Amino acid sequence: MGQLILRRFLQAIPLIFLVSVAAFSLTWLLPGDPAYAIAGIEATPEEAAAVRARLNLDDPAYERYGRWLGNAVQGDFGKSVLTDRPVAAELKRRLPITASIALGAFIMAVIIGALIGVLQGAFAGRIPDKVLLFFVSLGLSTPQFWIATLLITYFGVKWQLFPVLGYVSFADSPAQWLKFAFLPMLTLAIFTWSEVARQLRTGLVGVLDQDYVRAARARGISNTRIIGRHALKNAALPTITIIGVRLGFLLAGSVIVESIFGIHGLGDYALTAIQGRDVPIIQAVVVISAGVVLTVGVLVDIAYAFLNPKVRVR
Amino acid sequence: MTKRRTALLGFAAVFAIIAGACGDSSEPSGQGGATSTTLGVAGGTVGTTRPVIDADTTAILRYGSMQANSLDPVLQKTPCEITQMRLLYDTLFYYDSSGKLQPMLATEYKLDDPLNLTVKLRTGVKFQDGTAFNAEAVKFVIDRALTDATSNIKGTLYMLDSVTAVDETTVRFKMKSAAGGPLLAQLADRPGLMYSPTALKAAASPTDFFAKNPVGSGMYKITGEYRPIESMSVRSWDGYWDTTTPRLGGIDMTEVKVDALVNAIKSPQFDLVPIDAASQVAGLKDATDVVVKIDPSIQLRTFLINATEKPFDDVKVRQAMAYGIDRKAVTDVMTEGLVGPRIQWYPKGFVGYDAALDAIYPYDVAKAKQLLTEAGFPNGFTFNAVIGDTSTSYIQQNELIQAQLKKIGVTMNITFVPTAQTVPTFYPTDATKKSGVVAGAWGANLTFDPDAFFRPRYLAEGNTNVGRDELAGLRDVLTQAAAAADDATRTKLYAQASKLTLDSLLEGFPLFSVPAIQAYKNYVGGITVAETRCPATLRGKYITKGKVAVKS
Numbered sequence: 001m002g003q004l005i006l007r008r009f010l011q012a013i014p015l016i017f018l019v020s021v022a023a024f025s026l027t028w029l030l031p032g033d034p035a036y037a038i039a040g041i042e043a044t045p046e047e048a049a050a051v052r053a054r055l056n057l058d059d060p061a062y063e064r065y066g067r068w069l070g071n072a073v074q075g076d077f078g079k080s081v082l083t084d085r086p087v088a089a090e091l092k093r094r095l096p097i098t099a100s101i102a103l104g105a106f107i108m109a110v111i112i113g114a115l116i117g118v119l120q121g122a123f124a125g126r127i128p129d130k131v132l133l134f135f136v137s138l139g140l141s142t143p144q145f146w147i148a149t150l151l152i153t154y155f156g157v158k159w160q161l162f163p164v165l166g167y168v169s170f171a172d173s174p175a176q177w178l179k180f181a182f183l184p185m186l187t188l189a190i191f192t193w194s195e196v197a198r199q200l201r202t203g204l205v206g207v208l209d210q211d212y213v214r215a216a217r218a219r220g221i222s223n224t225r226i227i228g229r230h231a232l233k234n235a236a237l238p239t240i241t242i243i244g245v246r247l248g249f250l251l252a253g254s255v256i257v258e259s260i261f262g263i264h265g266l267g268d269y270a271l272t273a274i275q276g277r278d279v280p281i282i283q284a285v286v287v288i289s290a291g292v293v294l295t296v297g298v299l300v301d302i303a304y305a306f307l308n309p310k311v312r313v314r
Numbered sequence: 315m316t317k318r319r320t321a322l323l324g325f326a327a328v329f330a331i332i333a334g335a336c337g338d339s340s341e342p343s344g345q346g347g348a349t350s351t352t353l354g355v356a357g358g359t360v361g362t363t364r365p366v367i368d369a370d371t372t373a374i375l376r377y378g379s380m381q382a383n384s385l386d387p388v389l390q391k392t393p394c395e396i397t398q399m400r401l402l403y404d405t406l407f408y409y410d411s412s413g414k415l416q417p418m419l420a421t422e423y424k425l426d427d428p429l430n431l432t433v434k435l436r437t438g439v440k441f442q443d444g445t446a447f448n449a450e451a452v453k454f455v456i457d458r459a460l461t462d463a464t465s466n467i468k469g470t471l472y473m474l475d476s477v478t479a480v481d482e483t484t485v486r487f488k489m490k491s492a493a494g495g496p497l498l499a500q501l502a503d504r505p506g507l508m509y510s511p512t513a514l515k516a517a518a519s520p521t522d523f524f525a526k527n528p529v530g531s532g533m534y535k536i537t538g539e540y541r542p543i544e545s546m547s548v549r550s551w552d553g554y555w556d557t558t559t560p561r562l563g564g565i566d567m568t569e570v571k572v573d574a575l576v577n578a579i580k581s582p583q584f585d586l587v588p589i590d591a592a593s594q595v596a597g598l599k600d601a602t603d604v605v606v607k608i609d610p611s612i613q614l615r616t617f618l619i620n621a622t623e624k625p626f627d628d629v630k631v632r633q634a635m636a637y638g639i640d641r642k643a644v645t646d647v648m649t650e651g652l653v654g655p656r657i658q659w660y661p662k663g664f665v666g667y668d669a670a671l672d673a674i675y676p677y678d679v680a681k682a683k684q685l686l687t688e689a690g691f692p693n694g695f696t697f698n699a700v701i702g703d704t705s706t707s708y709i710q711q712n713e714l715i716q717a718q719l720k721k722i723g724v725t726m727n728i729t730f731v732p733t734a735q736t737v738p739t740f741y742p743t744d745a746t747k748k749s750g751v752v753a754g755a756w757g758a759n760l761t762f763d764p765d766a767f768f769r770p771r772y773l774a775e776g777n778t779n780v781g782r783d784e785l786a787g788l789r790d791v792l793t794q795a796a797a798a799a800d801d802a803t804r805t806k807l808y809a810q811a812s813k814l815t816l817d818s819l820l821e822g823f824p825l826f827s828v829p830a831i832q833a834y835k836n837y838v839g840g841i842t843v844a845e846t847r848c849p850a851t852l853r854g855k856y857i858t859k860g861k862v863a864v865k866s
Contacts, residue, residue, distance in 0.1 A: 050463070082383045082391055083542035084521060157580045164581040165570060259571045262578070264544045272543055276383075 004305055008298040019290040020072065023283040024065050068283075077284035082276045087284045090269060095288070098258070098265035100170055101181050102250040105188035110243060113193035117200025121235070122227060124205045132197070139194030144253055148187045148260045155183060165262030184261045188253050192246045199242045203235030237307060244300030248293040371550065372563035373857035375838065378578045378587035380567035381848050383542040386524040387507040388458060388465035393759070394848030396504060401548050401565065401852060403530030405506035406433060406452070407498060409762040411843040411851075413664045415498060419447060419508055419531065428492035428797050429475075433501070435483040439555045441510035443529045449479035454511040456487075459504075464520075469777075470500050470766070473796070492797035495804060499763030533561060533853060544569050560840050560856035579604055579833040585857065586838055588847040589831035591707075592650040603836050603863075607844040610653050610661060611830035615711060618740075618756035619822040620749055622781035625697075630689040632819035635753070636675035638682035638722040644714050645826035648707070652829040658812055659760065659767065659824055665801075666764040668809035671816055675823070682722040694723025699754025700740070702733030711755040711825075726754070741778055749780045753822070764808040765796050771821055785820050837861040 035048040035057060052058050056067075071078065077087035116132050123129045156164035162183050168176035207213065208231055216226050254267035266285060273281035381394035387403065406420040422434040439447040456477045459465050473493035478486045487497060500506060510529040517523035528536060533556065534548035549564035570578045572590040576597040579587045589595065589606070598606050617639060625631045641655035657674055660666030686694060699716075701708050709728070716726045731739050731750075739750040758778075761767045769792060770776035774784040788811060795807035816823060832844040840855040858864055 080542075084384070085525070085542065152577045157577055160582060163583055164577050165574060165583055166568070260574055262568065262570050262574055264541070264569075268544075276543075 005298070005302060008301050012294040012298060015294060016287070016291060020069060020287055021065070023286040024068055026279055026282055026286070072284075072287065077287075078280040080273075080281055081278045082273075087280050090281075091266070091284055091288060094264065094266045094269050097167055097169070097263060098251065098254045098267060100177070101184050101257070101263065101265065102188065102247070102254060104181055105185040105192065105250055106243075106247055108185055109189040109192035109196060109246070112189070113196025114200060116193065116197035117204065117239070118227060118232070120197060120201035121204025121208065121231075122223065124201070124208075129201075136194045136197050139190045140198070142190070144187055144191065144256055145260060147190055148183070148257060151183045151187060152260070167261075167263045167265070184257045184263060187257050187260075188250050191253075192243075192250065195242055195246060196239055199239045200235060203238055204231060207231040207235045233307060237304065240300060240303050240307070244296055244303075247296045251289060251292060368859050368862075369560045369839070369856035370563070370859040370861075371561055373861075375562050375565045375852070375855060375857060376583060376585045377565055377567045377852065378570040378575055378584045379847050379850070380546050380569040381543055382546065384524065385528045385536075385540065386464075386520065387455075387504045387509070388462055388467050389524075390466055390504065392848070396507075397848055397850045397852065398546055398567065399504075399507055400532070401534040402528055402532045402536060403507040403509050404532050405502050405508070406435075407502040407506060409499075409502055413762050415502060415762075418502075420501070423498065425494045425799050426486075428494070429489045431487040431489065431494050431497060432480070433485045433487065435485065436555065437483055439531055440553055441508075441513065441529055441531045442535050442551055442553065443510050443513045445510045445512040445529075447508065447531050448482045449485045451508060451511050452485045453477045453479045455508055456505060462520075467504050470503070471497075471505055473497055492793070493765065494797065494799065496763055496765040496796050499761070499766060502762075531555070533559070534565065537564070559854050562856055565852055565855075575833075579835070586832065586834040586841075586855065588845065588850060589833050590847060592648070592652050592829055592831070595650070595652070595831060598833055601833075604833050605836050605838075607832045607834075607841060608652050608829050609844040610827035611844075611846045612760040612762075613828040613830075613846060614656065614659070614758045614760060615648065615825045615828060616756050616758050617715065617753070617822045617825055618751065618780060619753045619819060620751050620781045621818075621820045622748075622783050623752045625689065625691060625695055626753055628689045629818060630685045631691065632822075633675070634682040634685040634689070634722060635719075635724075636819060636823050637678045637685065638724070639715055639718050639825070640677045641825050642677070643718070644711065647714055648711055649826060649829050652831070653827055655826050656824045658816060660764065660808075660812060661827070664762075665805050666767070666808040666812050668812050671813060674816055679721055686722060686724075691723075694725065696725040696727065697752045698727045698729045700729050700731055700736070700751050701754060702736040703730040704733045705736070708755060708757070715755055728754075740780055745782065749782075751780055755825070756822075757828075758824070764811065765792060768792055768808075768811050768815070772815060780821060783820060785814055785818050788814050835861075836863040839864040 035051040035055075056064065068078070075088050077091070079086055080090070116136065120129045120132050120136075152164045155161045163180055164183075166180055168180050170177040204227065208227075213226055213231055216230060217223075251266075254265060255271050256267070257263070258265045258267040259271055266288075269281060270285040272278070273285065380398070381392065382398040383391045384395055385399060385402065387399060404419045406418060407415050407423075408418045410416050417436075419436050419439060420433045421436050424432045426432055433452075435447065435449060435452065441447055441451075445451070456471075456474070459467055460471055460474065473489045473491050473496060475488045475490045478488070480486050489497060508531055510531075513527075513529035514520060514523050517527070523529075525540070531554075533551060533554050535551045536546070537549045538547045540546045545566075545568045547564060547566045550561055554561075568584075570584075570587065575587045575589055576594050578584045579589075579598070580601045589598075595606060595608070598604055617635060619626050619632050619635065621627055621632065626635075636657075641657065645653065645655040658668065658671040662669070686692065699712050701712050712726070712728050716728065719726050740756070742749060758767075758771070768788065770778045772779060772785045772788050773792070774782055776782075791807055791811045791814065795804055795811065798804045798807060815821065828846070830844040830846045832841060834841060837858045838855060839858060845851060
């Protein structure tokens with residue numbers, strides 16, 4: 001198991017390297033002149049040239065990449081073009097905000113999705129399955145921004161049960177955190193739990209039709225026990241893949257959700273940077289996000305190995 | 315020349331006493347004096363009647379915008395930062411909501427001769443660190459704007475040669491070119507924002523000073539952590555010199571994305587938000603405790619023309635565009651009927667306005683066709699308009715005009731460029747390169763002082779002059795207007811400048827003024843004119859005691 005974890009992490013290193021090259025290339029891929037982004041659009045050519053000289057923007061690309069990578073591995077992603085503030089410090093402050101919401105949404109999605117999936121699987125083809133299928137289909141087909149709008153309109157504005165904008169950190173007040181983060185988490189979670197439920201239902205229906213389950217039933221083992229002890233573990237394998245993929249999507253979804261709910265996390269940071277062509281921030285967010293997604297991939301592999309011993313020997 | 319000299323002498327003789335001018339509740343009040351002479355409108359004076367306000371001086375206003383990404387006045391990242399800066403730092407002068415120049419930290423000015431301006435400072439004013447505000451402080455701040463390596467506002471002080479602290483309360487500005495009016499305008503803008511030299515020198519670095527604890531002489535002090543383009547809080551400063559302008563206990567500003575603004579003001583979390591799009595106003599109809607105020611703003615939408623490109627090098631073709639575009643129809647669609655169309659740059663009541671120009675270029679398809687025929691294009695022609703690929707509002711504006719120009723036989727194709735590339739495409743910074751723009755719908759921002767609007771747009775060296783061509787005769791008019799000392803002369807000369815620009819249609823013509831829309835809870839007062847998301851003025855805003863609705 002230890003070797004597997006080590007191997008997976010080593011495999012991720014070249015990928016991170018490639019992502020870093022791609023992220024650094026954004027300097028040329030993005031339109032506009034960073035010198036003017038810093039000096040202001042009304043700056044004279046001389047002022048723009050002074051900015052270029054100050055930031056070594058005229059040095060050869062490989063030299064700049066070497067410097068950037070050397071600093072990045074030490075956690076220094078440079079300074080924001082627009083605010084002149086260290087990117088790493090902002091990432092450190094914002095990453096927990098996004099992570100707490102994504103993680104909260106993830107836990108919510110897994111619990112609710114698993115419950116719905118198991119209920120659907122257990123009652124496959126019957127009325128509870130059909131009713132739940134309706135809601136699952138609705139969750140899968142409704143865009144996030146529309147869900148967010150509905151939640152804000154009813155829960156935030158009309159009934160005033162939750163705040164519509166802002167964020168309070170968990171460390172400051174867990175209760176306030178839940179109050180502020182609930183609607184964003186719900187927005188993010190609905191699609192994921194629908195996906196989890198659909199996948200788990202399909203898995204369970206397949207597994208519950210297998211011979212060993214029939215044999216267990218013949219021995220008089222209760223349906224609850226069959227699902228909980230025998231079927232769920234086997235049915236969960238494809239669902240785990242989905243869950244891993246969805247965690248990456250939850251991070252991506254934070255851009256929309258943070259924008260709508262006025263949360264200043266990583267997604268908001270990335271969006272503002274893209275709008276302002278703040279390359280150092282975009283580069284850092286790309287690398288960090290890729291790192292998170294790759295780490296999640298490795299964790300999914302480990303979970304797979306835990307649930308399916310055959311994977312461990314490969 | 316004789317006329318100009320007479321005007322200057324007349325001006326010099328009248329030491330312009332503008333202390334004590336007090337406008338509406340959102341503007342600073344002076345102490346004592348009641349008359350004012352302004353550079354805004356000829357003979358204009360400001361009323362002195364102040365409404366009785368039951369303001370809660372401990373209330374915190376929650377404002378749904380915070381676009382500042384720098385609090386250093388010499389480091390302009392966007393024009394938006396000035397909204398926050400004005401809370402912390404006072405300017406020497408300011409423009410009131412009707413566009414008139416008023417006193418603030420300066421009380422009087424005098425043009426000694428065309429190249430020397432003397433400014434008297436308000437006495438007894440202190441910065442928030444206890445440092446006295448005096449002539450040396452003004453010299454330090456202006457010198458930094460002129461000479462600091464990071465300053466990107468040097469160009470705005472193009473006319474300034476040096477600053478001298480004559481005595482504790484007197485500053486002399488020596489100019490390279492006679493431009494007293496434009497210089498005063500700059501002293502009401504970024505270069506005129508005053509911060510404590512003592513505190514700046516004591517800080518580890520200017521970056522540190524402006525990022526962590528900027529110290530001004532403003533009505534409010536910064537509190538807590540300032541987070542660029544995210545959040546900032548200020549609290550009332552007890553030592554502020556102006557004790558009569560309504561004041562809040564503080565202001566908490568949070569950046570809210572455009573799409574979330576309507577929900578923000580409908581929720582209990584915000585008191586005041588700037589609304590970005592006219593289409594969002596409908597979403598506020600059911601909010602009974604929310605007031606929506608709409609006014610024309612200083613942001614204009616225009617039809618830009620590069621007169622160095624064929625066929626727009628022919629004035630008849632340019633005029634055909636002006637006759638062939640139905641500005642009212644475009645305005646109605648783009649603003650949902652919230653404001654009217656425009657044909658001249660400056661609105662009524664502002665320097666630069668000329669009543670005679672109101673009737674110029676009515677919508678007239680036959681006239682447009684006739685002009686095209688006279689220019690040698692009886693069957694019309696085809697050209698490309700350039701626009702940012704994500705600028706939805708500009709795309710819509712171009713599409714409307716595209717449909718209208720078809721009626722006069724002109725085909726306007728639309729070419730998209732990445733949005734971040736639009737400004738460099740329109741106005742290449744390399745003077746040897748041509749603009750990538752021939753014509754099309756675009757925008758422009760008015761300035762209270764017309765010099766700062768016309769000069770960059772119409773003089774050959776102007777950085778927003780799309781063709782780098784120069785309108786004959788305009789330089790002389792602008793130079794005379796900049797040097798003019800009395801309002802009447804300035805008004806006349808800038809009206810002349812407006813006429814020149816609209817007769818020639820170099821750089822195109824305006825279509826409409828973007829509506830400024832503010833939505834606020836009915837207990838918020840001091841809102842005289844709706845303002846855009848940036849810049850905005852929060853000074854003078856207040857919340858009533860017990861949050862009772864403000865009587866309109």
